[in-house]
Amino acid sequence: QKEVEQNSGPLSVPEGAIASLNCTYSDRVSQSFFWYRQYSGKSPELIMSIYSNGDKEDGRFTAQLNKASQYVSLLIRDSQPSDSATYLCAVTGSGYSTLTFGKGTMLLVSP
Amino acid sequence: SAVISQKPSRDICQRGTSLTIQCQVDSQVTMMFWYRQQPGQSLTLIATANQGSEATYESGFVIDKFPISRPNLTFSTLTVSNMSPEDSSIYLCSVQGLAGFYEQYFGPGTRLTVT
Numbered sequence: 039q040k041e042v043e044q045n046s047g048p049l050s051v052p053e054g055a056i057a058s059l060n061c062t063y064s065d066r067v068s069q070s071f072f073w074y075r076q077y078s079g080k081s082p083e084l085i086m087s088i089y090s091n092g093d094k095e096d097g098r099f100t101a102q103l104n105k106a107s108q109y110v111s112l113l114i115r116d117s118q119p120s121d122s123a124t125y126l127c128a129v130t131g132s133g134y135s136t137l138t139f140g141k142g143t144m145l146l147v148s149p
Numbered sequence: 150s151a152v153i154s155q156k157p158s159r160d161i162c163q164r165g166t167s168l169t170i171q172c173q174v175d176s177q178v179t180m181m182f183w184y185r186q187q188p189g190q191s192l193t194l195i196a197t198a199n200q201g202s203e204a205t206y207e208s209g210f211v212i213d214k215f216p217i218s219r220p221n222l223t224f225s226t227l228t229v230s231n232m233s234p235e236d237s238s239i240y241l242c243s244v245q246g247l248a249g250f251y252e253q254y255f256g257p258g259t260r261l262t263v264t
Contacts, residue, residue: 070251081241081255082192089251126191128253135180135245136207137253141191 040065042129044140052148057114059143061127064108070130071103071110075123076142082126086112117147151176151247153256155240161262162232169228170259172242177222179246182253183215186239195240198225232263 041064051057059073070089074082088094088101088110100113110129114121124142131138152175162168172181181198196217197205204217219225229236239260243253 072252074255081239081258084252084254087252128192130251135251136182136194136197137192138194139192 040068040129040131040138042127042138042140044125044127044143046141047144048146049143050146050148051117053117053119055117055147057117057121057145057147059112059114059125059127059145061110061112061129061140062108063110063127063129063138065129065131065138066108068105068108068129068131071101072128072137073099073101073110073112074126074128074139075121076126077123114145117145119147119149121145122147151178151244151254153242153244153254155242155256155259157259158257159260159262161264164233164263166232167228167230168232168261169226170240170242170261172225172227172256174223174244174256176247178244179222179250180244180253181219181225182243182245183217183225183227184241184243184255186241186258188238192241195227198227229261232261234263237261237263 073086076082086101098115102111126142127140128137156171183195184192198219216228239258241258242256245253
């Protein structure tokens with residue numbers, strides 16, 4: 039049974055701070071890793087993908103992957119109140135198709 | 150990026166009836182998937198919609214309850230059959246095979262309430 043674990047939160051940070059979101063996964067052969075942002079009442083929106091160990095930066099977002107530790111994280115720099123949402127970590131298995139989602143971490147950014 | 154639409158956006162249905170949800174994407178895609186998101190929960194994969202063949206269902210989901218069609222590379226339907234209040238959920242389609250080949254993008258979802 040593939041599992042993806044996230045702290046449910048809420049994670050509260052002040053505006054301008056760095057938000058750090060973490061995710062662990064159980065399937066050692068997982069190949070692809072994704073972070074989705076979901077606002078209340080909306081569908082998930084893909085914000086980052088990462089496939090190899092190390093860091094990947096896109097604007098204010100940085101994804102970090104450590105396959106040896108089965109750990110993936112998302113850093114949000116200069117957090118804004120508009121970043122307040124639930125962040126979902128998703129992982130594929132040995133193939134590249136079917137996603138297993140974590141339960142999500144709620145992020146609250148206060149002005 | 151592609152535009153993904155779902156119909157209906159929401160519906161209220163009586164128990165014992167069936168509802169068919171449509172998913173349309175404006176570009177050809179390799180893979181299409183159907184997920185369920187129950188209130189306050191994360192996403193659970195129901196099945197992979199295979200073009201021209203039977204869908205591949207995840208554990209706990211069966212074809213009689215959730216028949217799926219995918220007649221071409223841009224369209225799929227999910228039917229929720231013989232509904233009960235436990236089927237009240239958001240149903241989401243996703244697509245894979247656009248610019249980022251392994252990345253999945255979600256439609257806006259269908260909010261289903263069964264009374």
